[in-house]
Amino acid sequence: MKSAxxxxxxxxxxxxxxxxxxxxxxxxxxxxxxxxxxWSDPETGERAxxxxxxxxxxxxxxxxxxxxxxxxxxxSRGPVDRDxxxxxxxxxxxxxxxxxxxxxxxxGRHLGTRLVDWMSRLAALEGRTWVRIDTWRTxxxxxxxxxxxxxxHVRTETPSHRRSGWLAQRPAGELTxxxxxxxxxxxxxxxxDVPRQRAxxxxxxxxxxxxxxxx
Numbered sequence: 722m723k724s725a726x727x728x729x730x731x732x733x734x735x736x737x738x739x740x741x742x743x744x745x746x747x748x749x750x751x752x753x754x755x756x757x758x759x760w761s762d763p764e765t766g767e768r769a770x771x772x773x774x775x776x777x778x779x780x781x782x783x784x785x786x787x788x789x790x791x792x793x794x795x796x797s798r799g800p801v802d803r804d805x806x807x808x809x810x811x812x813x814x815x816x817x818x819x820x821x822x823x824x825x826x827x828x829g830r831h832l833g834t835r836l837v838d839w840m841s842r843l844a845a846l847e848g849r850t851w852v853r854i855d856t857w858r859t860x861x862x863x864x865x866x867x868x869x870x871x872x873x874h875v876r877t878e879t880p881s882h883r884r885s886g887w888l889a890q891r892p893a894g895e896l897t898x899x900x901x902x903x904x905x906x907x908x909x910x911x912x913x914d915v916p917r918q919r920a921x922x923x924x925x926x927x928x929x930x931x932x933x934x935x936x
Contacts, residue, residue, distance in 0.1 A: 728793060728832065730839060730903045733782035738774065740792040741784070745773075748822050773797070773820060782820070785832055785903065793827040795820060796836045798843075805855050805878045805888055815851040815890065816844035835903045837870055838896045845894030853890045864889075870897050 733741065776782040776797045785794040797820040801812035818840050823832045837852070844852050856863050858877060864887055868874070872889035879886055896902075 727788040728785050728827075728830070728903065730783055730785050730836075730905045732780060733777045733784045733795065735777060737784055737792055738777065741773065741795055744792060744795060744822050744824055747825060776820070783836075785827075785836065787827070792824070793830075794823040794832040794836060796822075796840065798840065802855060804880050804883055805886060806853070810875075811850075814849055815853040816840060816847065816849050816893065818852055818854050831898060831901065832903075833866075834870060834897050835901060837891075838898055839903050841891065841893055841895055842902075849893045851890040852893055853888070855885045856887045856889070857884060858886045859884075860887075871895055 773782065776799065781799060782795060782797040784792045787793045796818065799817050799819045801815070801817055806812050806815075818837070821833060821836060823836075841852050853875075854867060854872065855878075856867070858879065864874070867889055870891065872891045875888040875890055877887050
């Protein structure tokens with residue numbers, strides 16, 4: 722069933738941090754029930770949250786708010802992660818999707834799929850070829866989810882200091898739910914089309930983000 726137009730996408734703000742941390746904590750608990758060790762390392766979680774705050778400060782994080790302005794989902798973009806993608810992958814040709822999380826209360830609204838579609842449209846507007854992800858290597862259920870959304874497994878990298886490394890990509894501009902696109906804006910402002918985000922420097926050094934995803 723097509724979801725009602727009660728969700729809006731907007732840039733994340735510093736005031737959203739408590740809600741985002743609660744969203745992550747909920748996702749951690751949910752993942753534990755799914756038999757995966759994703760996000761089971763507290764140290765990994767602390768690093769991820771620190772990078773998440775930086776993403777908000779740099780305008781690279783977005784949230785979906787509901788009819789009561791509650792945060793229902795989030796997604797971020799970021800620079801290429803050089804632990805995984807090499808020059809041979811033409812890193813500048815892709816938009817890199819990170820930290821896709823959907824609240825359990827919003828399950829069934831296809832917010833994860835709609836956020837991926839939004840990022841896909843953004844990638845196409847920027848003239849990129851791919852939307853790329855890296856996910857936890859052992860989370861086979863998540864791999865299958867992304868493959869159902871049209872992502873193709875590229876390869877799996879296994880650096881000893883990382884637990885992510887399952888790499889996949891989907892053509893920019895490809896949509897899974899073209900008739901159910903997320904509006905951008907707020908309840909007061911109405912909604913619009915995909916805005917251009919500030920371009921990210923894909924060659925930035927030292928700014929890598931592990932992909933935490935719970936959908």
